[in-house]
Amino acid sequence: MRLIAENLGGERGGETVFSNIGFAIDKGEALIVTGPNGAGKSTLLRIVAGLLPAAAGKVLVEGGGEAFPTVASAAHYLGHLNAMKTVLSVEENLGFWRAFQSEPGLSVEEALETVALGGLGHLPFGYLSTGQRRRASIAKLLVSRRPIWLLDEPTAGLDKASEERFAGLMRGHLDDGGIVVAATHLPLGLEGAKALRMGQVL
Amino acid sequence: MWSLFLRDIRLSIRAGGGALIGVIFFLAVIVTIPFGVGPDLNLLSRIGPAILWIAALLACLLGLDRLFQADREDGSLDLLVLNGDRHMLALTVLTKCLAHWTGSVLPLVVAAPLLGLFMNMEPLGIGATALTLLVGTPAITFIGAAGAAVAVALPRGGLLISVLVLPLTIPVLIFGVSASYGAIADPAPFLQPFLILAALTLFLAVVGPLAAALALRHGTD
Secondary structure, three states, X not given: OEEEEEEEEEEEOOEEEEEEEXXXXXXXXXXXXXXXXXXXXXXXXXXXXXXXXXOEEEEEEEOOOOOOOOHHHHEEEEOOOOOOOOOOEHHHHHHHHHHXXXXXXXXXXXXXXXOOXXXXXXXXXXXXXXXXXXXXXXXXXXXXXXXXXXXXXXXXXXXXXXXXXXXXXXXXXXXXXXXXXXEOOOOOOOOOOEEEEOOOOO | OHHHHHHHHHHHHOOOOOHHHHHHHHHHHHHHHHHHHOOOHHHHHHHHHHHHHHHHHHHHHHOOOHHHHHHHHOOHHHHHHHHHHOOOHHHHHHHHXXXXXXXXXXXXXXXXXXXXXXXXXXXXXXXXXXXXXXXXXXXXXXXXXXXXXXXXXXXXXXHHHHHHHHHHHHHHHHHHHHHHHHHHOOOOOOHHHHHHHHHHHHHHHHHHHHHHHHHHHHHOO
């Protein structure tokens, strides 16, 4: 599997945010996107996911096979928002995404154990702290299988131990032949990752 | 899809879901009418079906703005759209509409016979009105979904959705009310307007979700 972006350009409200961004990531590789605020990191990730139209260029995935023909069907997108309902319990939230996204991965209990939230699954999501919410949201990446992880500031709000645990999860995903694209300001602890520095606007 | 349906039903009955707001609004309108119109029982029973239909229509429009906005605010909408390659987005929208209808509009239909008594309607008229509401209100939800999808990014989109959607719901109202009258007033037919009402619902069950899916796909930011 290979994720390719060619000559991508991004716009926000008619203003060009970036242009001529290109990369190709093979399976088992990670791309860390860095850059100052407003450089277009989140916009880039949303364009790669297909949630925003690209102003120029295209994104494609090669070798995804039957199960993952397009980027949208092959990708997990972890944005700033956690995509969890505050009135439902953590288990109900994860169970829903596991059933809805198909290609089931870990069971809900296993995923919660992996992010060290075992035993908190019965609580409403709204009762969790910021870091715990983020961890529950990371557990969402594990309950259904997707080869490409698009992560936007994934470690925001996490403590040191959780950051290291998450780095371990990402390394495990890469060893399984996955692809990680992460936009971040903080080092994620991935050795040998490709780097894309998004600079000043034009 | 079933999991999405169950989740939305759960959300509507948990705290803050707002499933009962429509019913309470419906109740408030129907209870106020006899005070405004006066104690003329013949008049009340004559306008009964129309009043029930108008109140149900307005109550249906009340909760529509939250249909997609709640999902947009917590980021779920992005993932629903992202999974559009796996499940057709229009089907996701249709499922959300059905869950919304079951959670917020079905209680109106159940309450309608009781409120029909307030309007001094005869049993046959009450039955016919409840039946037409059961068949016709899904159409309002399907049109409303398209309006809700267009206004999803607006923070106070509720009124805008009502204004957008109201003209499109007029045919549903006309055939719903004329079928209800057809059941009690002899020369007027019941079956023909009722079948057109059912056809409207089926037609909008296809067109509404397709339009909403298109608006959602182009409305993400």
